[in-house]
Structure formats: C-alpha cells, structure tokens
Amino acid sequence: MKPSHIATAVSTLIQIRQPTFLWGPPGIGKSQVVRQTADAMGLELIDIRAILLDPVDLRGIPRIGDDGTSTWCAPSFLPRSGTGVLFLDELNAAPPLVQAACYQLVLDRRLGEYTLPEGWAIIAAGNREQDRAVTHRMPSALANRFVHIDFSVDHEEWLTWAEAHDIAPEVTSFIRFRPKLLHDFDPERADKAFPSPRSWEFVSRLMGGGMEKSMLSELVAGTVGKGAAAEFCGYVTIRHQLPDPESILSAPNLVDVPTDPAVLFALCEMLALSADSGTMDALLTFASRLPDEFSVLLIREAARANNRIVETDGFARWAEDHAEVLM
Template sequence: MTVNTVDVSAGRAQQVLREGWAAQRAGALTTSWMLHGRPGVGKTEIVRQLAAEQGARFYDLRLTTIESQDLRGLPYYDHETKKTQWYRPEDLPDDPDRPSLLFLDELTAAPPHLHPAVYGLLLERRVGPHILPDNVFLVAAGNMVEDGAVAYEMGTALSDRLIHLQVRATASDWLESYAVPRTLHPAVLAFIRMRPDLLETTAEALDRGLMISTTPRSWDRVSRIMGAVQDRALRRIMVAGTVGEAVAAEFMLVADDIEASVSVERLLNAAPHERIMLYPESMHGLHALIYGLVGALGPTTAVPVIDVMAGIRTLDVHRSDASFARMPLAELCTHGFEMAIRRGLEQGLAEDFLGHPAYAAYASERQAMGLE
C-alpha cells in the first residue's frame, strides 16, 4: 500500500513534530503520529532528539520484541473487590507532571496478535485499564514491504487516526541537521557533500539484488570506524562491510587523500605566513578542511578557525597551483562561514566573529556584492 503523503526530510519532520507537540501542549491538537521511511533514514534519531529538546522522558518500545501482555501488564486478584486487576507495565508513561514521549517503533512489522493493544494506544491513548497522561506525545514508525523490510499492511481504521510523515533522506538536510552538529568524521562529510547520491541507496541495492546499501545510519557507522580504527587495511574491510565494496572503494580513495593532505590541527597551530602552503589542493580536501574547522570551533580556537576559513577565499591569489583557479573558492568560504556561524552562535561566540578583521572583510565583500 502506497503512503500517499508529501515527502519530508528528517529535519523537516522534526520541525513538524515539534509544532505538533506545542499544539498538544496548548490543548489544540492531540493525535498520534506515524513516521514512514526506509531503514536507516533517521526516524528513531528524529524522535530521540525531539524528546531531548522537550526535556521529556523517552520510552522506546520495539514492537517486534514484545508480547501483548507486555503492554497490558500482569493480572492479579483483588480480594476486596473480588475482581481481576492489572499491574501497569513500566514501559508505559504514568507521570502526569513530567512530559513523556512514547515511541512505538517497527509498528508495521508488529505481529498481528499485538495489533489490538497497539491500536488501543494509538487510537484511544489507553490499553486495557491503563490510560496515558495528557502530557504523553505519541509517535510510531515503520518500514514498508517495498523497502525490503518485513511489514504488514496497516488497516484503514488505524491509518485514519494518524498523521503520516514520509521521511526521505537528503544530503543537504542530513549534513546540516545531523552530521555537522554531531561532528562526524570530516572524510564522511566531504564525501557526501561531493556525492550526495550515495547518502541513501536502498532502492538501487534492492533492484540489483545487493544486501548492503548506504543509509544515513550506515554513514554514521563509517564515521565511527574512521575515528576508532587506525589500521588502514582493517578499516577498509569494515567500511566495505558497512556501505558495500564499490562505494567503500570510492570513499576510501577520498579518505586516504584527505588523511594525507588535511591537518586541521596543524593549520590552526601554524604561524600565519606558514598556513598558505598547508591548505589541501583538492575539492574534497577543502570540503573536509571546512567541516574539520567547524568541528574544531570553540572559545579557544575561534580566532585561528576564522583566519583559516577566510584564507580559503584567496587561495587562487596566494598559491600558484592552477587547480585553485578552477575551484569555487568564494562559495566554499561562504558555505564554511555559514556553518561556523551557526555553531558559533550555539556556543556564544558571536562577538568573536563580529570583532575579527578577516570575518569583517569577508562580510563587507559579500555586502558589496549584494549578497547580504
């Protein structure tokens, strides 16, 4: 069955849920939400981050690993009332004073015998005698059969009670909303910036009968491999086992070049007259440098980070390498400063940028060109 709604990026989906939470808190909209999307596009991370933003307790129920009694609880006999009562399971929020987010993951893969209990939560915000407090935000997620996942069709009675979001992975959103804030390895960021088509290849892998595809989740794993494993041969094997042999071969060529030509720490610590010769000479190297600078930005590094970032703009003037003349250096510098400013504002470093001569010159030049 096709999910006939608009596609949204992970960042956009989070904005929608954030607005939905505010509406529920104001008493204007109480509903349940359903995130559809291929495996690894970031559905769980969207919900987990939303709970953290709201200061909410996060309840993560993987519906493929529980039984119906796990939701209804265990029965006991009340001798006074001569009735069977039910102990409330610990996985259901019950605190009316603290907001909670109840995440029902793998909804479309839940076995049919579990559906009545799950549907009661999503449709009526209760299961058996257990009623969810008004401050509980309800989100479910799942994959479809066409995603190569185990899935059951969703009945119309349930579908009609949910607000559906179809999450699609996009490179620009993933880089801005997830990868940069979490300072993933610069080689991964630079590679996806240059090859956005390889962020998510599930459909292509299914068409070709390949088991391994690339997803935002797998690139996060590659980032951790790059940071944790120093042996290049072993690292290549691990990366190939994560994103597939062909993609891994292409990525490792870029990663090896970046590793050989990019040293953020060396650039930041070098004397100003020495820096010009330390810049990498390739586009992916410059992309990696930019992401590395953004990741290194902090109260003690703001000045050299701004210096090095601003230096990218005039590499074609100060370096004789013909390759720099063919590169969009101004665009690279602008892209880098935009990310750095966002990260700097989060850290309270606005004055470091506004008071720095190199940044002031950059801003004035853009203003003169009508870009500010």
C-alpha cells in the same frame, strides 16, 4: 518531509496529543528525530520496540480480585504520571495481534483498565512496505488513527547534525562531495550493507579506531557496501595526500591548483577549517584562482567553520564579485 520540518511538525503534534506515524526506509534517523524532539521539549521518552512484544505484553495479565472479578495488570513500562512521549518503534513490523492491541491505546488512550496520562503523546515509526524490511500491512482501522509523515533524507541537514556530533571530517567532507551516497538504499538489491545516515555514523567511529588501511577498507565495505566504500576510501587517500594547508596559506599565489575535481573538493574542505580573520586574505587569494564553483565552495565552508569571517571587508568584496554565482 526533511528532518527539521519533521521535528517542528512532531513537536506541534505532541503538544495537541495527536498520534503520529513516521514512515521511511531503514537507517535514516526516524528514531533519532523523535528522541531529539522529546529532549528539546524536556519530555520523557519511553521507547517501546513493538516487534519484540506479544499481545499480552501490552494489555497485561489478568488478576482475580477479592470479589471474584478479573482485572488486567498493565505492564510496568507504560507511564503512570508526568509528561512525555510514548514511542512505538517498528510498529508495523509487529505481528497483527500486537498491532490490534494498540487500537484502543492509540485512539482512546486506554488499554483495559489502564489510562494513558493526560500529559503523554503517542508517536510511532516504521519502515515502508516497499523497503522489503520485516513489515506487516497495517490494518486500516489502526492506520486511520494516525497522522502519517513520510521521512526524507537531506544531506545539508545531516551535515549540520554531523558537525555538532563530532562525525569524522573525512566522512563529512566525502558526503559534501558525494551527497547522493548519504543514503543509497535499493530494496531490489541483495546487499546486506548500504549507505545510510546510520551507517556513515558507524564509519566515523571506525575512522578513530587506529586500524591499518586494508582492514579499515574491509570494515567500511561491510558498513556501507562495496561500491560506496571504494569511493570513500579513494577519496580519503586523495585527502590525505594533499599538501599542508599552512603552505598554501603562506603562499596562495604560488601553489599549483589541482585540476582533478575530487582533489579540489578535498582541498577546499580542508582549507576551510583554517578560516579566521588572520587567514582570510590568503583564502580569498587562493579562492580567486579556483573555478567559480570551487571558489564558492571554499568560502562557503570557511564561513560555516568560522562565521565571523563574513564580517571582514575581504568577504564583502568577494561576495560582491561573486554575486551572480551566489544568487
């Protein structure tokens, strides 16, 4: 299930207080979706890293009362009132005894003398066993207490998120060019670094660090792996060698059209950022000189950058001429 569908499903499951478990490989944004969903619903989020807990950390420490009987002092991080989401991250990476301590909390919403407030829902997440991350097989008794959702990566949704979170344009344009490299994780490989939504966000931060090219290349390789880094750095080099968009927009009939697909892709991504009502005619003129797939790419990305252009007569004519491609 892709992130937008997961967010919708999780919000519904939160409302009916149904415990939910999100499964997926490392670095794809499971925790982020839970946090964003809670924020969108105006709910408090308590993020508990189950892998860091001992069994006693959840149940609490026993205390002898005045009458000689013992009671359990629940930990302070468990909620006492209000509404929110109790997020048990990396639950299946926790030792079996910690998972066992979650049985009662997940199913009965109780833990010894502690009771989870009515307004709180439980969401858990973890990596799959085939990802070869640190995991312990979840006991069937605990697994049966959850609705299980498999998390998949969708590059279009990630790009929408990236544009709203100021991810470097070099990164977003590269992912549009090589969408399969948004997440390329193979548990059989021994690589310490691999491409993932999380690691590309790290690359975006590196792009704004002002480092020299050789150092930047090494750091990118240490973030997304050598193969993806080589492709990315090569793409960035091409992108930075492209002509000024103003020269293309001022003479769209005279500029030579590149033949290299990578150069064309980078050029379309860069030109799209210049889209407005004043440049639309020039963009359409240049788009008419491109192969159909790149003409569609240029105008689609221009509309993404400035959706007001879809109201222009020029866009209407272009859409009519390219109706077969757009269908």
